[in-house]
Amino acid sequence: MSKRSIRDGNFFERLGREYRMVFLDDESMEEVTSYKLSMGKLYILGSSLFVAIVLITVSIMLLTPLKYYIPGYGNDKARMQTIKLKQTVDSLTDLVSAQQQYEANIKSIIAGEEPKRDTEMLDMRKVKQEDMSSIVPQTKQIKQNAIEVIKQENKKQKK
Incomplete structure (x- = not known):
């Protein structure tokens, strides 16, 4: 595939286009694992991870005694x-x-x-x-x- 054929199509078509991610062992060149991914799935996965990390951080700060170390937040x-x-x-x-x-x-x-x-x-x-x-x-x-x-x-x- 040339660079043009990858970039052809609108934004939503590119989000739906599937790619294959393969992990190989360097010594034996044996396939360890492979995943079928699309840009849309990667975007959703990244956004979900970001939201989860933010929620975990906020809950740790608000539900534990760490909140007293935040300036301006006293009992x-x-x-x-x-x-x-x-x-x-x-x-x-x-x-x-x-x-x-x-x-x-x-x-x-x-x-x-x-x-x-x-x-x-x-x-x-x-x-x-x-x-x-x-x-x-x-x-x-x-x-x-x-x-x-x-x-x-x-x-x-x-x-």
């Missing part, structure tokens, strides 16, 4: 622990800065200077309701006191 426990540690570091940083300011104020008082009064540190959301009850009466207490006063006045009027 939820480690992520929550990281968040908790960041919050702890932030609160400790705030505590250290407050202690440093307290120490500076104590030193200035001992030195006889007027301490710096910082009202920005006061956060009304952090002040407990119980501490505020002595300054501002609560509505429940006002209602109870009013009810008790009315009951006492009613008792006095009945007598």
Whole structure:
């Protein structure tokens, strides 16, 4: 067959054309095995092998502990622990800065200077309701006191 006769025909005819692959022993020139193949079968075989290798690799990565070595793929426990540690570091940083300011104020008082009064540190959301009850009466207490006063006045009027 010439090169032209092999290349003749369209793409699909060439995919269907069968070829024979023979394995020979070099010393005895004896045929060990032979296969009838076509380009279409080779394409399907190669594609199937590629898909199988990809599926095996992905399943190994996702179904075994190897997934933890992939950057950005961590477990939820480690992520929550990281968040908790960041919050702890932030609160400790705030505590250290407050202690440093307290120490500076104590030193200035001992030195006889007027301490710096910082009202920005006061956060009304952090002040407990119980501490505020002595300054501002609560509505429940006002209602109870009013009810008790009315009951006492009613008792006095009945007598």
